[in-house]
Structure formats: structure tokens, C-alpha cells
Amino acid sequence: MRPIGYYCHHQGAGHWQRATLLADALDRPVTLIGTETGRSAHQRLALPDDRLDGFDGRDGEAGRPEAFHYVPLRVPAIRERMTRIAAWVAQADPVLMIVDVSVEVALFARLLSVPTLVVRLAGLRTDTPHLEAFRSAEALLAPFPAALDDTGMPEWVRAKTIHAGFLGLPAQAAAAEDGSILVIYGRGGEGGTLSDLVAAARAVPERAWHVLGPVSGEVTPAEAPPANLHLHGWVPEVGPFLGRASLVVGGGGDGVVAAVAARAKRFVCFPESRPFEEQTAKARRLSALGAAVVCEAWPTPHCWPEVVRDGLALDPGRIAALASPDAVAVTAARIAALADRLDRHRD
Structure with missing residues (x-):
């Protein structure tokens, strides 16, 4: 053959x-x-x-x-x-x-x-x-x-x-959501900035923030990461974190969007800069379908509570309908x- x-x-x-x-x-x-x-x-x-x-x-x-x-x-x-x-x-x-x-x-x-x-x-x-x-x-x-x-x-x-x-692989049965926010940075982008993540976690202190992928930068002792911010770096399996998360924050790459759709997760999308508006165009369609909250830039600290509220208000069935x-x-x-x-x- x-x-x-x-x-x-x-x-x-x-x-x-x-x-x-x-x-x-x-x-x-x-x-x-x-x-x-x-x-x-x-x-x-x-x-x-x-x-x-x-x-x-x-x-x-x-x-x-x-x-x-x-x-x-x-x-x-x-x-x-x-x-x-x-x-x-x-x-x-x-x-x-x-x-x-x-x-x-x-x-x-x-x-x-x-x-x-x-x-x-x-x-x-x-x-x-x-x-x-x-x-x-x-x-x-x-x-x-x-x-x-x-x-x-x-x-x-x-x-x-x-x-x-x-x-992508079909989603496995997952544990019940625990109210956490999961931030995912893929291999094709630049990763996250520690000061941005610290500010976001401080702005929404009632929820645990779990971050997967590369994070760079430093903060002063006064800006030390709060107890609700957990930086995991690269992990062998993303599924358990996705299963427990009540809200996922990530770019518009194929892998992240596919994983979120397969698990019917509420999604805040930050499209990263790519040639030919690859992620931006996808994010626009997700927004038009009511399948994601789209932010063109990382929100300022005082905006994060509203972003989280809008994300949690999404109907997860909208993004789940895109998965097969x-x-x-x-x-x-x-x-x-x-x-x-x-x-x-x-x-």
C-alpha cells in the first residue's frame, strides 16, 4: 500500500x-x-x-x-x-x-x-x-x-x-468544577507575564487561579504572588486542570479552543498576534456565536471582575456545539x- x-x-x-x-x-x-x-x-x-x-x-x-x-x-x-x-x-x-x-x-x-x-x-x-x-x-x-x-x-x-x-482527543470524564480559573499559554506564543497574572489574581481573590505554560518577568516583594495564584509551568496532562476549571482563559490557537470545546468550558479568549489574523478571525467568530468572551488585550485589574462575570455567564453549550x-x-x-x-x- x-x-x-x-x-x-x-x-x-x-x-x-x-x-x-x-x-x-x-x-x-x-x-x-x-x-x-x-x-x-x-x-x-x-x-x-x-x-x-x-x-x-x-x-x-x-x-x-x-x-x-x-x-x-x-x-x-x-x-x-x-x-x-x-x-x-x-x-x-x-x-x-x-x-x-x-x-x-x-x-x-x-x-x-x-x-x-x-x-x-x-x-x-x-x-x-x-x-x-x-x-x-x-x-x-x-x-x-x-x-x-x-x-x-x-x-x-x-x-x-x-x-x-x-x-483532538475526546474529553475524558472529569471531576466536578471547583470554581477555579485556568489560564493556558501554548507553545506557539510568548507566554504570560507574572505581574499581569498577579494583578488578575488579586482582582478576583475569591477564586483560585491555575496557570499552565511559560510565565516570565519578576515582581517586587510588595507584589508577591497571592495565595490564590498557582503557577504550574508545563504539565504532562492538561485534562485534569480543564475538568475542574469553571472558566478557562487562553489564546485562540487550535489546541486550546479544541480542548475547551470538547469539555464544554466557559472561555475567555485572548487572540495572540499571528500572520493572516489566524487567532483574531477565529475569536471574532467565537464571539459572534456567543461561544466566548473575547478580549483584544489583557484587562486592567479593575476590569477583571467584570470579565470573569461575563465569562461565567456564558452558555457552555454554545462552544460545546462546535465539537464533534x-x-x-x-x-x-x-x-x-x-x-x-x-x-x-x-x-
């Missing part, structure tokens, strides 16, 4: 998590391709890191062709990455390449005569490079429900898209059907 290649981008953890879940659900062999592929039972093709400092989605080259985002000149790691991908394609003869995400890899796979399934993230991605990558693909895969899609996307793009829903417990299985079945069709077409 011809394999599927799955390219994973190295910003944040969501690409790798999606790839692993889908690969586990597919009967075909899958090779995970990328710089930070982590642990997996699947075949892996490791690529050298080609990132430039301060990369914001574009390489800044004055003469960059309009079809690309990232083609800086004289970067040996890029040559090595593409060489390894081409060598793997020549050896493995994949039936399909899933690209999550890279315009350049999507178009390179097409140049290598490999059909692609291109992951389309949230946000208004109507620039030339994205549209050319979308045009080159057999189909597009959106890792969010159709209700969160940006209304400004062209109709032909939406029609070509498989809206997979949130691709069988999203991974259904999406894997659609990928398998696409691969089978491509195999038959080749014969």
Missing part, C-alpha cells in the same frame, strides 16, 4: 498533534515529515531547521516571487530540506502529501507530481501564495468547524475544503477515501 507523507510545520504544537492523531487513525502507512517531529510509532523524515530570527510568515526578500511566502536566498538548510523531501518522494512514491502547513512545500510537492491535501488554517488567507497553494491541491483540510470559517474566504476555496472540526467527538475518525476516513481514489485514478 502506497504511503501518505504528512509535512508538519514547526511553529507551535498543533501541527504535530494533528498529524499524530490522523496518522494513528489511518490504515495506510504514514511518514511524518518535519523539523520537530517528536515521538511517534510512525516513520519519520527529519528536516533541518530553516527558520530565520523574528520570522513573521514572510521572508522579507525584496525580489520574492509572488507565489511564495518564504524563499530567502543563500540558506543551506532550505536546500537540504527540499533535497530530503524529493529523495523521500522518489523512494516512497507516496499516494498523497498532507501539508500542514507551508505554501512552499505544497507547491514543491506539486512540482514533484504528488497530489496534495493542504491544511487551511483559520484567518483570511486570500493572498496570492495561499490561493496558489489552495489551487494546486486536490482538496483542503480545515481543522475547525465550518461555523468558524472566515466569511471573506472565496467560495471556491470553501467549496474545496473539508471542514474537519476540532481534531468523532472528528478524527471521520476525517481519517475522508483522507483514506481520497487516497484510494487517487490510487484508482493512477491505475
Whole structure:
């Protein structure tokens, strides 16, 4: 059986998590391709890191062709990455390449005569490079429900898209909520600031605040963290904290939103800055659906009590309605059907 290649981008953890879940659900062999592929039972093709400092989605080259985002000149790691991908394609003869995400890899796979399934993230991605990558693909895969899609996307793009829903593990049975507030910082962002968290916890002293992920900065002895603020850093399992929380505060990344929706948690969303308004666009749709309270910036201390009240007043059924417990299985079945069709077409 011809394999599927799955390219994973190295910003944040969501690409790798999606790839692993889908690969586990597919009967075909899958090779995970990328710089930070982590642990997996699947075949892996490791690529050298080609990132430039301060990369914001574009390489800044004055003469960059309009079809690309990232083609800086004289970067040996890029040559090595593409060489390894081409060598793997020549050896493995994949039936399909899933690209999550890279315009350049999507178009390179097409140049290598490999059909692609291109992951389309949230946000208004109507620039030339994205549209050319979308045009080159057999189909597009959106890792969010159709209700969160940006209304400004062209109709032909939406029609070509498989809206997979949130691709995460189904929520396990959890303990009863204990009134706590859970703040989550993911791997793709800058993390939290200690002084902001101290001020927020002091502003709402009647609730325990649990913080997961990186926190930076210092405070004076007079601003020492109060007893209701608990900094846990990275934890192996977020589920127990989510299960007990009465309110979740976090960014608009796929992983956080999926976890909150799966557990029907009231959500205060702080969209982080991303290219193409990825998190901002998603947050706007969550707000329009009544599924989250959205704050464009970290509130001042005197605003926090109102933010918490508004968050606790949300109907958790609104965000729960966006989750589908069988999203991974259904999406894997659609990928398998696409691969089978491509195999038959080749014969």
C-alpha cells in the first residue's frame, strides 16, 4: 500500500498533534515529515531547521516571487530540506502529501507530481501564495468547524475544503468544577507575564487561579504572588486542570479552543498576534456565536471582575456545539477515501 507523507510545520504544537492523531487513525502507512517531529510509532523524515530570527510568515526578500511566502536566498538548510523531501518522494512514491502547513512545500510537492491535501488554517488567507497553494491541491483540510470559517474566504476555496472540526482527543470524564480559573499559554506564543497574572489574581481573590505554560518577568516583594495564584509551568496532562476549571482563559490557537470545546468550558479568549489574523478571525467568530468572551488585550485589574462575570455567564453549550467527538475518525476516513481514489485514478 502506497504511503501518505504528512509535512508538519514547526511553529507551535498543533501541527504535530494533528498529524499524530490522523496518522494513528489511518490504515495506510504514514511518514511524518518535519523539523520537530517528536515521538511517534510512525516513520519519520527529519528536516533541518530553516527558520530565520523574528520570522513573521514572510521572508522579507525584496525580489520574492509572488507565489511564495518564504524563499530567502543563500540558506543551506532550505536546500537540504527540499533535497530530503524529493529523495523521500522518489523512494516512497507516496499516494498523497498532507501539508500542514507551508505554501512552499505544497507547491514543491506539486512540482514533484504528488497530489496534495493542504491544511487551511483559520484567518483570511486570500493572498496570492495561499490561493496558489489552495489551487494546486486536490482538496483542503480545515481543522475547525465550518461555523468558524472566515466569511471573506472565496467560495471556491470553501467549496474545496473539508471542514474537519476540532481534531483532538475526546474529553475524558472529569471531576466536578471547583470554581477555579485556568489560564493556558501554548507553545506557539510568548507566554504570560507574572505581574499581569498577579494583578488578575488579586482582582478576583475569591477564586483560585491555575496557570499552565511559560510565565516570565519578576515582581517586587510588595507584589508577591497571592495565595490564590498557582503557577504550574508545563504539565504532562492538561485534562485534569480543564475538568475542574469553571472558566478557562487562553489564546485562540487550535489546541486550546479544541480542548475547551470538547469539555464544554466557559472561555475567555485572548487572540495572540499571528500572520493572516489566524487567532483574531477565529475569536471574532467565537464571539459572534456567543461561544466566548473575547478580549483584544489583557484587562486592567479593575476590569477583571467584570470579565470573569461575563465569562461565567456564558452558555457552555454554545462552544460545546462546535465539537464533534468523532472528528478524527471521520476525517481519517475522508483522507483514506481520497487516497484510494487517487490510487484508482493512477491505475
